[in-house]
Amino acid sequence: MLTERQRMILNAIVDDYIRSAEPVGSRSISKRGEVTYSPATIRNEMSDLEELGFLEQPHTSAGRIPSHKGYRYYVDHLIQFGTLQPYDSMQMKHFFAEKLTATEQVIQHAATILANMTNYTSIVLGPEMFNTSLRHFQLLPLTETTAVAIIVTNTGHVENKTVTLPEGVSPSELEQMVHLLNHKLAGVPLYKLKSQLFSEVGDEMKRHVNHYEELMGIVENVLEGESENRVFLSGATNMLTQPEFKDVDKVKTILDLLDETPTLLKMISSAQNGIQVRIGTENNHQAINNCSLITATYSIEGQAVGTIGILGPTRMEYGKVIGLLDFLSKNLTPVLERWYK
Amino acid sequence: MLTERQRMILNAIVDDYIRSAEPVGSRSISKRGEVTYSPATIRNEMSDLEELGFLEQPHTSAGRIPSHKGYRYYVDHLIQFGTLQPYDSMQMKHFFAEKLTATEQVIQHAATILANMTNYTSIVLGPEMFNTSLRHFQLLPLTETTAVAIIVTNTGHVENKTVTLPEGVSPSELEQMVHLLNHKLAGVPLYKLKSQLFSEVGDEMKRHVNHYEELMGIVENVLEGESENRVFLSGATNMLTQPEFKDVDKVKTILDLLDETPTLLKMISSAQNGIQVRIGTENNHQAINNCSLITATYSIEGQAVGTIGILGPTRMEYGKVIGLLDFLSKNLTPVLERWYK
DNA sequence: GTTAGCACTCCTCTCGAACGAGTGCTAAAC
């Protein structure tokens, strides 16, 4: 619905504002060369764009800044990405050349790299336990009443939890149970584990082991809460370098939000497949109304298993970030498939 | 070397400055009631105290603020602590009433509580592996060339690492090795583990297992790097609420420092037994020249095994923080001894 | 349809005056 000229002007304003963080005036666009009209013409178009809701004016005699709607249009119709900048490309090469020995290490390292390259904050959701299965379960008694339960997956992820044992369970009973669980459940995908715990193992356990219920409760408990560990955050303090967050109070609400793993988890795990850009209020969190979150899912065997996100001000270098995320998420697949073979 | 009156005045100035974060004038001290002299007298004493290096003057017509030397004197000779504030006392009671199932959980929770109660940042070093011994060692092959190594201590701490196996090691060899290691090393204190690894197990391993050297390397590797996991940080964003850090740049250098686990580890692990206060430059870190770090060690069976630290501006509520740390560190011992019994 | 010109708005920076908090010194009081 916008004319070609309006699109060019909107594009120029967003680009300029992203670089300078200052309201953009008609004259400075005219001088850039891409739009060859005079300031007056551009002013008229800017006025129209403001009426249409794509631009905003901080006050009468200031330049224009993009509105959320303006950013949205920019992201949907105007930016071009594809090839990375030479320097970025080099960094990526280095990253993929490294020999890392564990899935989570790769993911965490990716988060760090991204935060450094973009100077924004990266939030990464580690590989989902989708086609991950139980490799080994173990219960080691520590004292009379406590034991540490350990779960190892076929991808090398280790989960552990100290649990309180019911009174009067004999070591041999425990051993029997662990043996039974391993026998019946090894190789079972994690997401099926809970249901199979009861259907496969339940009956037999009841026969052999006292305290059946308590012990099952413990096993269930260990299977929970393996998701919290999988959110990696990097470059949170980069927020402090953004001019729009030079106000300490604003930045505190953001950093406090970033400290809440559950909220973060909810934010990032609601991402759609592929690349998604959520601008300002689209994030549904008061604290990051002036932020945009760009997410990309990464896949194994065509199945999305995790998400990489970059959080920055709405005035974000969308093109660069989307390009990086696109490249990274696509190239992560073969690396990860090594472990999931 | 200070007269009683000078001590009273210094005490009043530090107290006042800690509360208000504003330079303290002679009149406001006189009005407080504790020091019953007139402003003029107090002014003379303040002038002397400044000459002695205990006070500083931001500019000619401002009040005085304590120098590092002033804080040091205050901490060493003037503050009184002992009983907690009623509210703090209640919080502590709640903390110790909770049933937590793992050592590290207790420590981490303590860090959170402290940060909330003080509104400063807490840095906690988890229990040292001093009289901690090996409970169980395990090596689970994942693929042809990778395996996950797991170490469990008698306190329920679990350490794991994904490792690359040398080519052509048979599963039975691995099993044999693991069995041997467990047989010979279970119950050995962690700090002796590395030496005993070679003295006890070395010879026998050489006879039974090929790839002796590579495998030993792996085991050694897993034993390393279990210290990084043990630093817990809480309330980092509380720094943002301090008026002296309303400058974003200053606070960024501090937050960046707090992100570096190794630096943190060095800082906190150099603490002496008991309570220690390091003021400003005594911390030997440019970034926290305006901060004080108060640390307290906590013990098990008379042996210091970890450190709790509170980092805040030099203008810190020393009395309150020292009181809390003293109380907490002493009362932590019986709780922790449950596991180490 | 495009652009030059111009009045107008409003933010920002700067300067000086008024203000006030606090000092240091002196001289008087205790």
Added chain:
DNA sequence: GTTTAGCACTCGTTCGAGAGGAGTGCTAAC
């Protein structure tokens, strides 16, 4: 000798006025 009242002085802070400037919107000419 010690303490204190008094007072001149310093210096940061606040406030308002004025200048400057960036940018707009409108009008009229091209």
